[in-house]
Amino acid sequence: MGLDTGRHRIIAAATLAMMLTGCGDFFTTREQPLESFSAEDIYKRAEFELETKKPDEAARYFGEVERLYPYSEWAKRALIMQAFAYHRDRDYEASRSSAQRFLDFYPADEDAAYAQYLMALSYYDQIDDVGRDQGLTFQALQSMRDVIEKYPDSEYARSSILKFDLAFDHLAAKEMEIGRYYLKRKHYSASINRFRVVVEQFQTTTHTPEALHRLVEGYLSLGLEDEARTAGAILGHNFQSTEWYQDSFALLTGRGLTLEPAGSGWLRNVYRQVIQGEWL
Numbered sequence: 001m002g003l004d005t006g007r008h009r010i011i012a013a014a015t016l017a018m019m020l021t022g023c024g025d026f027f028t029t030r031e032q033p034l035e036s037f038s039a040e041d042i043y044k045r046a047e048f049e050l051e052t053k054k055p056d057e058a059a060r061y062f063g064e065v066e067r068l069y070p071y072s073e074w075a076k077r078a079l080i081m082q083a084f085a086y087h088r089d090r091d092y093e094a095s096r097s098s099a100q101r102f103l104d105f106y107p108a109d110e111d112a113a114y115a116q117y118l119m120a121l122s123y124y125d126q127i128d129d130v131g132r133d134q135g136l137t138f139q140a141l142q143s144m145r146d147v148i149e150k151y152p153d154s155e156y157a158r159s160s161i162l163k164f165d166l167a168f169d170h171l172a173a174k175e176m177e178i179g180r181y182y183l184k185r186k187h188y189s190a191s192i193n194r195f196r197v198v199v200e201q202f203q204t205t206t207h208t209p210e211a212l213h214r215l216v217e218g219y220l221s222l223g224l225e226d227e228a229r230t231a232g233a234i235l236g237h238n239f240q241s242t243e244w245y246q247d248s249f250a251l252l253t254g255r256g257l258t259l260e261p262a263g264s265g266w267l268r269n270v271y272r273q274v275i276q277g278e279w280l
Contacts, residue, residue, distance in 0.1 A: 039065050039074035046081065055089035058082075059098075076102075080111050083118050092122040113151035117160065120144045124163050127170055134174055140167045172202035176211065183218060192218045199270065209235060213244035215267070216251055226263030228252065230271055233261045237274050 034042060046061030062085060065078035083098035099115040099122070106112060120143035127137045144167065147160040179194030191214065198211035212235045219228035232252050235245045236259045252259055261271045 034064050035068060039069040039072050039078075042068070043074050043078055043081075046078065046085070050081075050085055050088070055085045056091070059085035059089060059091070059094070076106055076109070079105070080115055083115060087118055087122060087125075090125075092126060095119075096122045113147065113154040113156050116143075116147045116150060117156035120147055120160060120163070124167060127167060134171060137167050137170050137174075141171075168202065169205045169207070172198050172205040172207040172211075175202070176207050176214075179211070179214060183214060186221070188218045188221045192222075196266070200266075209239040209242045209244040212239070213248045216248040220251060220255070225255075225257055227265050227267055229257055229259060230261045230263065230265070230267040232257075232259035234267065234271055234274055235259070237271075 037045075042061055042065045046058045046065065049055070049058035049061060059082050062078040062082035065072075066075045066082070069075050079098060079102045083095050083102060086092075086095035086098055096119050099118040102109075102115040103112055103119075120140060123136050123140035123143055127140055141164060144160040144164040147154075148157050148164065151157050175194045175197050179191045179198070182188075182191035182194065195211040195214045195218065198205070198207050199215070202208070212231045215231040216228045216235075219225070219231065229252060232245075232248045235242070235248050239245050249259060261268055
């Protein structure tokens with residue numbers, strides 16, 4: 001669910017023409033100080049700025065509602081909308097600040113779940129690039145978890161679950177990127193450590209089949225055939241229909257090796273969990 005659809009209870013469904021009509025006095029007398037207008041008038045001005053794709057101006061006007069009429073119902077509505085406007089403007093830090101203030105002032109309000117969700121989105125919407133600071137991803141995961149745990153029955157919890165899974169997958173992608181870098185440069189032990197993280201900590205992500213195949217490659221390069229065979233066996237048990245299994249099968253059988261568990265390393269323990277149905 002997108003950010004915009006979550007605001008259907010707050011942003012009025014009135015058309016832009018209706019907003020223009022309702023705010024006519026405001027637009028024709030802009031030289032007057034804001035203090036001379038009602039909270040509703042300023043709020044509608046903010047909505048107009050938002051509708052005309054000026055989220056920075058919208059955030060400013062929503063802030064003026066809170067400043068001039070701090071104890072009104074309009075101020076409460078303006079605060080959550082200010083967080084929304086800042087997010088629309090990609091001013092994520094300011095969005096988090098407004099959302100946190102809303103939670104501090106109105107923790108039991110019906111829009112508290114949305115405020116918590118906005119805080120999570122302020123991190124999540126910055127992690128689209130795998131090469132970025134992974135601290136943002138961890139913060140997004142924690143914030144999404146807060147939404148899920150505090151507001152489990154809300155529409156935002158359902159959206160947070162989906163985004164949590166995507167952020168989790170993002171972390172695995174970063175480990176894979178580093179692992180491939182080391183593998184390409186023949187730093188096999190370092191690459192194996194990265195792929196092991198994916199297999200042990202991110203086994204529910206889409207990157208697990210490739211991680212297992214890369215372990216086959218890495219272990220064979222080090223001459224550790226037992227570990228390579230075991231990684232291949234796990235691939236065969238859980239991901240036999242993937243290209244990664246086919247590649248591992250070709251690598252191992254090309255050396256006269258079978259895809260069966262061998263030895264007593266960490267992968268053998270993973271294999272036992274797979275057979276017992278406790279993993280994946």
